[in-house]
Amino acid sequence: DVKLVLEAARVQVEYHFPVEGSGGQLTIIRILGATPGVWTIQLHGDILLNGSYQVWLPMTGFVSPSVEFLAATPDYTVTCPASALGIICCGAYDSANKSLYAKGSRGPAWDGRILPDMVAPGVGVRGIYPQGPGLMSGTSAAAAVLAGTCALLLQWGVREGNDPSMGTYQIRAYLIRGCLRRADMEYPNNQWGYGAIQLMQTFHLMREL
Structure with a gap:
């Protein structure tokens, strides 16, 4: 939990590794009290396999409708539990x-x-x-x-x-x-x-x- 120097916002980061089923890493970033505007999040990895990652906003109802990605894509939007193995999606x-x-x-x-x-x-x-x-x-x-x-x-x-x-x-x-x-x-x-x-x-x- 870190308070930004030039902002009133606080940033919380959670790491989950390894994720059950995939062995990958899940990172949850929460920006509390964010100042309205355009925010940029930069990622720096210690161990890189292929450099690819996916980012999702919370589901509808868990975040303000005004929060969105500037360059979002409709692909890769099937998430858990629909993306689990052994089910019908x-x-x-x-x-x-x-x-x-x-x-x-x-x-x-x-x-x-x-x-x-x-x-x-x-x-x-x-x-x-x-x-x-x-x-x-x-x-x-x-x-x-x-x-x-x-x-x-x-x-x-x-x-x-x-x-x-x-x-x-x-x-x-x-x-x-x-x-x-x-x-x-x-x-x-x-x-x-x-x-x-x-x-x-x-x-x-x-x-x-």
């Missing part, structure tokens, strides 16, 4: 006009893996709020649609005995196999993954196995 798209949800995060993951794995409807999704039915948009809504899709696959596989050992890896493979893909796009990519989920097509293709 879901993006969002508008099923009405087949366009990508503009506010969704994009891959690749921090280690270069292509993410998301696939996209699900995430614009104008009907759901239940505390006050009653309503519409919601975002990757959280898309993740809920994907979770329901996974539940139906588990019912088919485990409950009905078609694939009793079904788990995350099998579900991911089945869903990827049935994804809808456009002819003018190369898959997988860091916006659409392997395409848009289509459960009926997944079931049709599974019957052919």
